[in-house]
Amino acid sequence: MPIKFPFTNNKKQPEPMSLELEVHHLPKHVAIIMDGNGRWAKNRGMPRIAGHKEGMGVVKRIVRYASDIGIKVLTLYAFSTENWKRPKNEVEFLMKLPVDFLSTYLPELIERNVQVRTIGDFDVLPAHTQKAVKEAIAKTKDNDGLILNFALNYGSRFEMVHAVKQIASKVQEGEVNVSDIDESMFSSELYTSELIDPDLLIRTSGEQRLSNFLLWQLAYAEFWFTEVYWPDFNESHFEKALYDFQNRKRRFGGV
Ligand code: V07
Numbered sequence: 388m389p390i391k392f393p394f395t396n397n398k399k400q401p402e403p404m405s406l407e408l409e410v411h412h413l414p415k416h417v418a419i420i421m422d423g424n425g426r427w428a429k430n431r432g433m434p435r436i437a438g439h440k441e442g443m444g445v446v447k448r449i450v451r452y453a454s455d456i457g458i459k460v461l462t463l464y465a466f467s468t469e470n471w472k473r474p475k476n477e478v479e480f481l482m483k484l485p486v487d488f489l490s491t492y493l494p495e496l497i498e499r500n501v502q503v504r505t506i507g508d509f510d511v512l513p514a515h516t517q518k519a520v521k522e523a524i525a526k527t528k529d530n531d532g533l534i535l536n537f538a539l540n541y542g543s544r545f546e547m548v549h550a551v552k553q554i555a556s557k558v559q560e561g562e563v564n565v566s567d568i569d570e571s572m573f574s575s576e577l578y579t580s581e582l583i584d585p586d587l588l589i590r591t592s593g594e595q596r597l598s599n600f601l602l603w604q605l606a607y608a609e610f611w612f613t614e615v616y617w618p619d620f621n622e623s624h625f626e627k628a629l630y631d632f633q634n635r636k637r638r639f640g641g642v
Pocket of ligand 1: 424
């Protein structure tokens with residue numbers, strides 16, 4: 388019997404497949420580019436913002452699923468540094484989504500022992516966005532379950548240039564020798580310094596690009612793409628991505 392999930396359209400959802408996942412070989416850190424919200428809305432004659440709102444509901448379900456199966460870190464690309472170029476009303480709407488999301492969902496995140504974090508240039512976000520997210524970070528900082536990491540105003544090249552500047556100024560101050568600069572020092576200057584690298588990247592809606600997302604951190608990740616638009620993405624799709632991940636031979640070069 389087809390299952391009707393909450394938060395999505397009423398179109399028939401795919402039959403849930405029962406895939407055998409090995410709980411001990413799940414990816415530890417999954418990163419997702421949640422693409423196709425605008426196209427999903429356009430296809431229904433709806434404004435783009437309707438797609439973003441629908442996409443927010445999917446975030447809640449995927450967070451529940453990830454926390455249930457024991458994923459350690461989930462990084463979601465919510466807003467890129469390039470997204471400021473979108474129409475003003477769309478940017479304003481997007482900046483209210485964290486507020487909207489947390490006003491209804493923060494209690495469940497706390498209940499689930501989820502720790503909220505962000506990566507990106509946070510200080511230039513609107514005050515109301517910062518306030519809601521800071522509150523969520525503060526209220527979940529001691530949680531040791533799933534790390535829910537939102538990339539907000541994130542751009543990987545900006546992040547790396549910032550890291551280079553940090554190291555260069557340490558050299559200038561005489562704190563660091565050029566010969567001591569290595570991959571580990573560079574990693575420690577990135578927003579993700581406290582996180583393990585993602586082992587799986589998912590991108591929805593048929594695009595197969597990184598779009599300035601975690602360029603350094605995804606060096607060894609498996610990539611998994613689907614034609615499905617983010618608002619139509621569900622637990623079964625996620626499960627399939629994890630299943631495919633487990634069935635790929637992972638080779639870190641060499642061996
Ligand atoms: C956003 C919904 C998902 C599809 C992709 C774009 C639109 C959840 C958040 C969020 C961010 C921080 C936080 C809590 C929730 C969010 C933006 C866009 C900007 F602490 N979804 N979502 N933020 N979309």
